[in-house]
Amino acid sequence: MKIVDRMNRSLRDLRISVMDRCNLRCTYCMPKEIFGPNYTFLPNDKLLTFEEIERIVSIFTSLGVEKIRLTGGEPLLRKELPTLIQRLLNISGVKDLSLTTNGVHLGMLAKQLKESGLQRINISLDSLNPDIYGKMNGKNFPVSRVLHSIEEAASVGLKIKINMVVQNGINDLEIIPMAKYCLDKGYTLRFIEFMDVGNTNGWKFDQVYPNKKILETLQQLMPLEPVEPDYRGEVAKRYRYKGTNQEVGFISSVTHAFCTDCNRARISADGKLFTCLFASNGFDIQSLLRDEKLNDEDIKSELYNIWNNRTDRYSEIRNEVSKLSNKKKIEMSYIGG
Numbered sequence: 225m226k227i228v229d230r231m232n233r234s235l236r237d238l239r240i241s242v243m244d245r246c247n248l249r250c251t252y253c254m255p256k257e258i259f260g261p262n263y264t265f266l267p268n269d270k271l272l273t274f275e276e277i278e279r280i281v282s283i284f285t286s287l288g289v290e291k292i293r294l295t296g297g298e299p300l301l302r303k304e305l306p307t308l309i310q311r312l313l314n315i316s317g318v319k320d321l322s323l324t325t326n327g328v329h330l331g332m333l334a335k336q337l338k339e340s341g342l343q344r345i346n347i348s349l350d351s352l353n354p355d356i357y358g359k360m361n362g363k364n365f366p367v368s369r370v371l372h373s374i375e376e377a378a379s380v381g382l383k384i385k386i387n388m389v390v391q392n393g394i395n396d397l398e399i400i401p402m403a404k405y406c407l408d409k410g411y412t413l414r415f416i417e418f419m420d421v422g423n424t425n426g427w428k429f430d431q432v433y434p435n436k437k438i439l440e441t442l443q444q445l446m447p448l449e450p451v452e453p454d455y456r457g458e459v460a461k462r463y464r465y466k467g468t469n470q471e472v473g474f475i476s477s478v479t480h481a482f483c484t485d486c487n488r489a490r491i492s493a494d495g496k497l498f499t500c501l502f503a504s505n506g507f508d509i510q511s512l513l514r515d516e517k518l519n520d521e522d523i524k525s526e527l528y529n530i531w532n533n534r535t536d537r538y539s540e541i542r543n544e545v546s547k548l549s550n551k552k553k554i555e556m557s558y559i560g561g
């Protein structure tokens with residue numbers, strides 16, 4: 225069954241946050257001044273159980289979802305994650321399952337993840353330079369540990385994409401070194417524009433490094449040609465280095481909004497459903513799951529109505545809404561990006 229929202233966008237992707245905690249403190253996501261020792265994270269009994277996640281995925285696939293992404297906080301902090309992956313891959317209707325991670329614990333988990341059936345993984349890496357990495361991602365772990373993890377993941381056969389958030393004046397000089405590194409290793413690199421997600425990262429437009437500029441710079445390094453999207457709603461605009469199979473992608477949610485094709489629903493670690501990354505309120509699905517009077521069909525019909533009434537298009541109307549609204553947005557670490 226396929227469903228569409230009020231703007232004729234079908235529901236295709238489901239992003240599930242399995243944990244709101246993280247072992248890094250990236251300044252653009254969880255600034256340490258806010259996410260310090262006194263910050264209250266979800267208690268364990270509020271986290272969706274594996275059974276609940278499995279049930280959600282199975283209901284969502286009956287509404288047309290094909291692609292699942294596990295995220296966080298840091299998803300690799302969730303105990304037994306490979307078991308969850310194995311269970312989700314057994315659900316018919318799940319055509320693609322991936323994971324977005326900061327890579328810190330990936331070195332020790334890569335083999336288990338691959339054995340669970342995972343084929344590909346997206347790793348966030350903003351710089352190869354230890355000082356810049358420390359400045360952007362905090363000093364809890366050195367960048368060398370993430371680089372080692374990436375090697376490990378590649379060696380067990382996981383297909384790798386690297387996500388780099390670029391901030392003007394902070395890591396823009398890392399664009400070329402990162403492009404060369406990924407080209408050399410055979411990883412797909414995606415550039416993400418710094419976004420005004422959450423309430424704590426002090427976002428200003430002049431800190432955004434426009435992807436168009438990066439594309440122009442890379443074209444000088446090596447000619448690129450556009451790649452046709454695999455499906456409507458792909459977030460990254462993809463290019464290929466001419467004469468190779470090597471791709472590079474651009475996620476330009478600030479300078480080139482892609483809401484018109486947005487087919488993603490998001491579930492937080494405590495089971496709230498959000499229909500936009502910039503939403504203020506979610507729908508409490510966990511309560512529905514924990515209500516013994518409700519069966520899967522009842523929950524499916526709730527989800528149907530939520531998606532059917534959806535009108536979100538924040539990135540397209542950012543300038544109007546961000547000035548008018550004083551509502552708090554959800555935090556990126558809670559919803560998972």
Ligand SMILES: Nc1nc2c(ncn2[C@@H]2O[C@H](COP(=O)(O)OP(=O)(O)OP(=O)(O)O)[C@@H](O)[C@H]2O)c(=O)[nH]1
Pocket residue numbers: 293295322324346385387416459460475477486488501539560561
């Ligand atoms: N504004 C906005 N940004 C998004 C959306 N979806 C993804 N992004 C951004 O793109 C980043 C990268 O997404 P990933 O977690 O790698 O997932 P993906 O791009 O769907 O991954 P692939 O399936 O590998 O293409 C996210 O962390 C967000 O910063 C969206 O719907 N809206």
Ligand SMILES: C[S@@+](CC[C@H](N)C(=O)[O-])C[C@H]1O[C@@H](n2cnc3c(N)ncnc32)[C@H](O)[C@@H]1O
Pocket residue numbers: 246252253295296297298299324325326346347348387388389416417418419420421425556557560561
């Ligand atoms: C919230 S993290 C969760 C998964 C995992 N901890 C990680 O970093 O990959 C998911 C993605 O969101 C991106 N992200 C976080 N804050 C962002 C911001 N303000 N602008 C753009 N991307 C952001 C991160 O770079 C990361 O690729």
Ligand code: SF4
Pocket residue numbers: 246247248249250253254296297298326348556557
């Ligand atoms: S971007 Fe990922 S790694 Fe960085 S603080 Fe946010 S959740 Fe943690």
Ligand code: SF4
Pocket residue numbers: 477482483486487488499500501502536537538539540
């Ligand atoms: S801003 Fe909201 S509606 Fe637009 S693409 Fe992102 S998640 Fe989708």
